[in-house]
Amino acid sequence: MTEDCFHDRLAPYACNPADTRGRLVAEPESPTRSCFQRDRDRIVHSGAFRRLKHKTQVFVYHEGDYYRTRLTHSLEVAQIARSISRTLSLNEDLAEAVALAHDLGHTPFGHAGEDALNACMEPYGGFAHNDQTLRILTRLERRYAEFDGLNLTWEAVEGVVKHNGPLLPLLPGHRLPTTxxxxxxxxxxxxxxNPGAEAQVAALADDIAYNNHDIDDGLRAGLFTVEEVAELPLVGPLVREVCDRYPGLERSRLIHETVRRMINAMVVDLVTETRRRLAEHRPGSAAELRALPVAMVSFSDGMLEAQRPLRAFLRQRMYRHYRVNREMSKCKRVVRALFQLFMDEPNTLPTEWQRDIARHGGDADLAVRARHVADYIAGMTDRYALAEHDRLFDLHVKT
Known part of the structure; x- marks a missing residue:
């Protein structure tokens, strides 16, 4: 009964739970939830999802309570993905599941932590957050009696792994991530x-969310001003529109009003362009949509062009701001120090991690040890990583 209702309102190219390719480990499905609803619920109840609360995007957790974390970002992405999917008659639950899971593999300290851990792991196959997300979904979450991971449907796993597009064929000099x-x-x-349409929606909902919340966070952090972003092609017309309609509006309301209009403009553009592509290619099923040579969910060329100056501005004025650089420099040193110590002295790891390394042959195989050390560090929140560093390197802090 739960799945029958989907037939009436889903587009033919949407992922229908009645047609799922199933789970890697067969198990009875829920009588009250579709398989994709169950995927979403398993993600929300996972330990990795809870830890996103204290993993940051740009600012380290102690910078302030207002700024986005990986958790609030994931919730914003999921909300945007659901709204777009509903408008396009796609499966909202699958889009939401992919959106909520897409950042599970991120390290503490945002991209700075990932860069540092990837450099440490270079001799052992490297580190990438999307690969780590798959490790979490299929190995590292240990909650269920019959399997490791969350045992999500094929569509959910495929959507997470490929949400940014096909991984094959590889570009010269590239390799598939190990997991x-x-x-x-x-x-x-x-x-x-290509992934299914729902995963394509989740990927671009991610773009919409971080473009807008980085403007919001950057303005509130004082890294740049409203007057400066008003010079950008995508933001400027909206700032002027708000100022003209609401003269003398207080700064905090001006920021929010501009950001929400910018989100709406990007969503409307995406829906319009996606409908145009769907009308042109007319996929008759989810499988046909995946097989098309181009993604069906996309911004228009005009919107893509307007986003370039915005991203360049954020890269220069926010991600490379000296205040952010100083924090990220410290964070990279923390990650490098933790990795090196655990590799040199694995007996300083928690007991259960030592046992896991020994069980998988890591006492003799450095690559196995390194991957487990990377799993341990990647799973840390910002504050746990800082506390662990203090416990291991500060003689005045109790272990």
Missing amino acids: IAAFQGEWDLELHT
Whole structure:
């Protein structure tokens, strides 16, 4: 009964739960929830999802309570993805599941932490947050009696792994991330095709969310001014529109009013362009949509062009701001120091992690040890990583 209602309102190219390719480990489905609703619920109840509360995007957790964390960002992405999916008659639950899971593999300290951990892991296959997300979904979450991971549907796993597009063929000099490469041999995710429409929506909802909340956070942090962003092609007309309609509006309301209009402009553009592409290519099923040579969910060329100056501005004025650089420099040193110590002295790891390394042969195999150390560090929140660093390197802090 739960799944029958989807037939009436889903587009033919949407992912229908009645047609799911199932789960890697077969299990009875819920009588009250569709398989994609169940995927979403498993993600929300996972330990990795809860830890996103104290993993930051740009600012370290102690910078202030207002700024976005990975958790609030994921919730914003999920809200945007659901709204777009509803408008396009796609499966909202699957889009939401992919949106909520897409950042699970991020390290503490945002991209600075990932860069540092990737450099440490370079001799052992490297580190990438999307690959780490798959490790969490299929290995590291240990909550269920019959399997490791969350045992999500094929559509959810495929959507998370490929939400930014096909992974094959590889560009020269590139390689598949280690977990994705191994998992592909176990369950074919069709890495040469586009993901389903719901995952495509989640990916661009991510773009909409971070473009807008980085403007919001950057303004509130004083890294740049309203007058400066008003010079940008995408933001400027909206700032002037708000100022003209509401003269003398207080700064905090001006920021919010501009940001919400910018989100709306990007969503409307995406829906319009996606409908145009769907009308042109007319996919008759989710499989046909995946097989198309171009993504069906997209911004228009005009919107893509307008976003370039915005991203360049944020890169220069926010991500590379000297205040942010100083914090990120400290964070990278914390990650590098933790990694090196745990590699040199694995007996300083928590007991359960030492046992796991020994069980998988990490006492003799440095690559196995390194991957487990990376799993441990990547799972940390900002504040836990800082506290762990203090416990290990400050003689005045109790262990």
